[in-house]
Amino acid sequence: MRKNTKLTAAAALTATLALGLTACGTSSDPASAGDSGAKADESKALVVAASPVPHADILTFVKDKLAAEEGLKLEVKEFTDYVLPNTATQQGQVDANFFQHKPYLDDFNKKNKTTIVPVVDVHLEPLGLYSKKSKDVKDIKAGQTVAVPNDTTNEGRALHLLAENGLITLKDGVGTDAKLSDIADAKGLKFKELEAATLPRALNDVDAAVINGNYAIEAELKPAQDALVLEKAEGNPYANFLAVKDGNADDPRVQKLAKLLNSPEVKKFIEDTYQGSVVPAFGAVK
Incomplete structure (x- = not known):
C-alpha cells in the first residue's frame, strides 16, 4: 500500500x-x-x-x-x-x-x-478516445454521443484529437482552447461535457469518451492498447x-x-x- x-x-x-x-x-x-x-x-x-x-x-x-x-x-x-x-x-x-x-x-x-x-x-x-461499444474509430457514427473533458484546455485538446481523426471539423484557425461552439461540422455527433476525472466512469453511459491518460490508467485502461485513437507524442x-x-x-x-x-x-x-x-x-x- x-x-x-x-x-x-x-x-x-x-x-x-x-x-x-x-x-x-x-x-x-x-x-x-x-x-x-x-x-x-x-x-x-x-x-x-x-x-x-x-x-x-x-x-x-x-x-x-x-x-x-x-x-x-x-x-x-x-x-x-x-x-x-x-x-x-x-x-x-x-x-x-x-x-x-x-x-x-x-x-x-x-x-x-x-x-x-x-x-x-x-x-x-x-489523450485517447475510448469506447465500450465500438472497436474502431470508424464505428463512431452520427447520432452517437461522445463525452469530452469540460475544462478549457483539455476540451480543446479533445476536440482537436477528434478533428484529426475525421470525426468532426473545426472552424479555420481554432487554437488549443477550442470549445464546442468552434465545431464547424459535428457530423451528427452529440457531445457531453464532463469533469475529466469522471470520464472513465461515463463510458457505460455514452458511445465514446475522450479521456486524459492518467485517468485512463487509474481506471485500468491501457491507452496504448485500448484507445481507438491516441495523441501523437512528437511535437505535443x-x-x-x-x-x-x-x-x-x-x-x-x-x-x-x-x-x-x-x-x-x-x-x-x-x-x-x-x-x-x-x-x-x-x-x-x-
Whole structure:
C-alpha cells in the first residue's frame, strides 16, 4: 500500500480552509516561514502535490530509489482533482506540484490570478478516445454521443484529437482552447461535457469518451492498447511538468527533484511501467 497522503477534493478543501485560519508565521506554514526560494531549509522535506497516477507513482519511485543519495527528503500528497494542487501551491501549503501541462497552467493562472510557474518537463500522457461499444474509430457514427473533458484546455485538446481523426471539423484557425461552439461540422455527433476525472466512469453511459491518460490508467485502461485513437507524442505541447509558485524555482530541493525527474532511472521507470501509455518528455518547458 502506498504511504503517501491521499486527499480527495473535499478533504483537501477542508485542509485548505483549516490552514488558511492558522496563525501566520508558524513552522507548519511554508509560505510564512520564510523557507521559499534559494533560502529554503534543505533539511526539511519537499512537499509535492500530485495526481495519483502516474505522477505520484513517479515521485514515489524517486523518493524510494533516488532521493536519499541526493540528500533530498520528499513527501508526496495525492490530490484527485485539477484545482487544489495549484491553490495549495500558491498558498504555501505544499512546496510544488506535478500534475499539469502548460496550456492548462496558463489558463489556470489567468482565471485565478495565481503565479505558478513550470520548472521542468517530465512526461506526456497521450489523450485517447475510448469506447465500450465500438472497436474502431470508424464505428463512431452520427447520432452517437461522445463525452469530452469540460475544462478549457483539455476540451480543446479533445476536440482537436477528434478533428484529426475525421470525426468532426473545426472552424479555420481554432487554437488549443477550442470549445464546442468552434465545431464547424459535428457530423451528427452529440457531445457531453464532463469533469475529466469522471470520464472513465461515463463510458457505460455514452458511445465514446475522450479521456486524459492518467485517468485512463487509474481506471485500468491501457491507452496504448485500448484507445481507438491516441495523441501523437512528437511535437505535443501537453507534457506534464514539476511546478512551483513563482520565486521558488531556485529552492535547492526543487532543483534536486527536477534533476532526478529527468534522470535515466526515471526514464527507464516510465518506459518499463507504462509501456507507451506514458512517455518520457524531459527538458525545459517550452
